[in-house]
Amino acid sequence: MVDGKLFKSFALVVLSLFMAFSLFGCGNDADVSDGWVFATDHEYSVRPDGYPGLTELYGFEFDDVEIMDLGITYGALRDGQVAVAMGFATDGRISAFDLVNLEDDKYFHPVYNCSPNVREEVLDEYPEIADILNEIVPLLDEQTMSSLNAAVDIDEKEPDEVAEEFLLDNGLISGAPPEPDKGPVSVGSKEFTEQLLLGQMAIMVLEEEGFEVDDDTGLGGTAIVREALEGEEIDIYWEYTGTAWMAHLEHEDPITEPQECYDKVREEDLENNGIVWLDYTDFNNTYTIMMRQDDADELGIVTISDLADVINEGTPVP
Amino acid sequence: MQMIIKNWFRWLGVPLILILISAAFVIYVVNNPGGAMAARSLTYQNVLRYLREHVHLVFVALGLATAVGVPAGILLTRPKLRRIGKVVENIVNVGQTIPSLAILALFYVYLGLGFRTGVFALWLYCILPILRNTYAGIKSIEPGIIEAALGMGMNPVKILTRIELPLSYPVIMAGIRTAVVICVGTATMATFIGAGGLGDLIVTGLSVRRTIIILTGAFLSAMLAIILDYILGQVEQYLTGRDVNS
Amino acid sequence: MIKLENVTKIFPGSDIPAVDNLSLDIKEGEVCVLVGPSGCGKTTTMKMINRIYDPTEGRIILGDKDIMDTNIIQLRLNIGYVIQEIGLFPHLSIEDNVATVPRELKWPKEKVKQRVDELLTLVGLEPEIYGKRRPSHLSGGQRQRVGVARAMAADPPVMLMDEPFGAVDPITRNRLQNEFLRLQEQLKKTIVFVTHDIDEAIKMGDKIAAMQEGRLIQYSDPDELLSTPKNEFVANLVGRNRSIKRLHLMHTRDVLNNDVAYVKLKTPLEEIEQKVKDSKLRAVMVLGDDNKLMGIISKEDIKREKGEVAADYYQEILNTCTDDATLNDALSVMLSYGEGFIAVTDGQERFKGIITVGDIFGVVKDDANDN
Ligand SMILES: Nc1ncnc2c1ncn2[C@@H]1O[C@H](COP(=O)(O)OP(=O)(O)OP(=O)(O)O)[C@@H](O)[C@H]1O
């Protein structure tokens, strides 16, 4: 009875496949393990100035590391799926989700203060641009940037609305319709919230001073925007000191002191590439290590060293 | 059984060779990562962990998809459900065009992140070809054959098990094999929602621009797809190829 | 045995009935042929008997039970079914196909094997050669034979056959028909046989049901259908040369001519000469013991002297046939030997009489006059 046999073996194969799959599956269900689990994005997980260096410097190990998209580490931490997560210091979700940045007391993370980058030729033609943009810089401390980001990410406002409101409040623009008599100059940006906000701010203050401005914000990732500047497709964008030091100027060792980093980058970028760094912001959009505010309070954790101690003592996650 | 022993090479040899090639590749890249960054990512421990996670995702999703897709496909061909069969077939065909990343993102919103969400999205994604092929395979059987079976006094269960399933089983197997390939590929997306797998390697490699890391992830995932597809192909051939006269 | 009472079938979504108020009574052991143009409802009528379709109205009685009251599986197991599309199971070998119903009935293994071999041999397929093959490795005609063998496997008393010889060339078809008739002679099954070929209907049927657009127009035996078609439709269906078709129906025994001269082996020469002279054929038959036909002596044979008695003179006779051959067969033999007559014997070669071309023309002429 070939037919019966055929069917039986068919059924058997399907069944055993399924059993094998399921058994294999249930055997090591690695879902959201307990303990000190750390959420990180892909890049941070391998960069020398990321997870590997962090644990080495502070001398501790997490129980497990979950790699995921950068955008969802905040949510994963809020929802209790991990105990600690990495993020960016000025992200609006940190305060909105009741998270707290742990202080990098050993100055491990490189600094990422932000500064408008302008091409030298443009600045030669319109030297006033430096003063116009430098007016915004001192207003941007970590608190301010974080809440501006939150206005976009959490309250779902448009970046140009938020930027305009901020500049109006600080008396940098009048709200009158622009009357361009100079330019044009082109402003670019990367494609995440903070960059869009900064780009919009630059556009608005330049327009206020009578420039015709092309809006090239949201161009793409770091490499793309930088190439656009070097290729003279855009004239101005905001860059972070740490990024330029390592990515554009191709240094292997990070600098963790803001002024030192800024000075070195400024000097080298002008010399080699004809790119002028204007003033730098107080906010430092560096990597940050976050916990839930409640957990941090309960365990008395303020710095990453505190976290390392707690983990090394074997204290369980609250 | 005899056939399995006789063709041990086809059953064991070829997969073994593929596995050896993969192993050689892994040994090579771990020892020659070409930089400190890649070296951190490409350790035996990491690569094996990602591979295990990947296999884990694929097997569970595929097992569940087979266990649900085949019976569902059969049910849709029953006379009472034939009407909705057409509708479901269309939905399934449309469903297949939704990008896998979108499905993952969607389920992330409702189910949170991690392995379970990854499995669920993958399951949904690979149930489609299995269900569609089961349905199409049974539907494509000449009505005369079914009628002859009816006329000879077979009951519906016997017709299903003795006629319909054996006849449509190459098509069903083809569906499962399609699902395997889709599933292994799509599982690399699961990394975005923290479900692990070889996608961890690929996306990490992309974000730090280290080709060797990307290559390792992509190569292993391709090898996994080839090996699984090959084994299923052998099983299929074993079950149909027993006709000595053909 | 099978009785259809006012059966109507209307398919869902159609207003015209596929079968319209049809009543039919089929006796046990009879072959009832449903004949009519394509789409007239033959297949539908047949499929209602094994409940592939259920009638919209009317009842069908099999044996003495309404088929709606019988368990559907039991009903079908007892009805052999040859479908129009043959419907062999492509994934099973020929043996397994034929063994389907016996296995459903849980016959012991040995008995199934024996039966399968027996049936394959019966339909002219060597079990050793064909048994293990798949249906796709058979010719169309061989497949049809397997289809018939499969339907007969469990020796069902009733058989439904939908154009079982539809897919074969005329020569093979003729052979299959003859084999079928030979079998039916012994098996005496009750058979519903569907065809749209009127010649096949006339040859195979004990009764013929002529159908048109779902209705039964005429239900009678073949002879009657040919001689007295009920209306224009049946007359057209039967066609022009009805009288020649009757040659297929009539057997030699029906027109046998006994008035013929014969001699025994020991009959002396003078008597033979006398008889030959008197005979219309200018020849005499020579019979052996028990009236066995030995040969023939014609005028030429006795011209030269060879001996004393008939045994010394007779020639072998080739233009013979049996008394159950049709007139058509007899006529072909006559034509192929260029003789004006044929000697008829029974199964044991005993001489029964002769038939001349004139006798056959007589039959055709009678008929033509009837019209
Ligand atoms: N399953 C069905 N559903 C709807 N209509 C049908 C179905 N089967 C047959 N019919 C219709 O019923 C009528 C009779 O069909 P049937 O198959 O009985 O014809 P037939 O006499 O066997 O013809 P043929 O010689 O071509 O086989 C046709 O008009 C056909 O279209």
Ligand SMILES: [Mg+2]
């Ligand atoms: Mg028909």
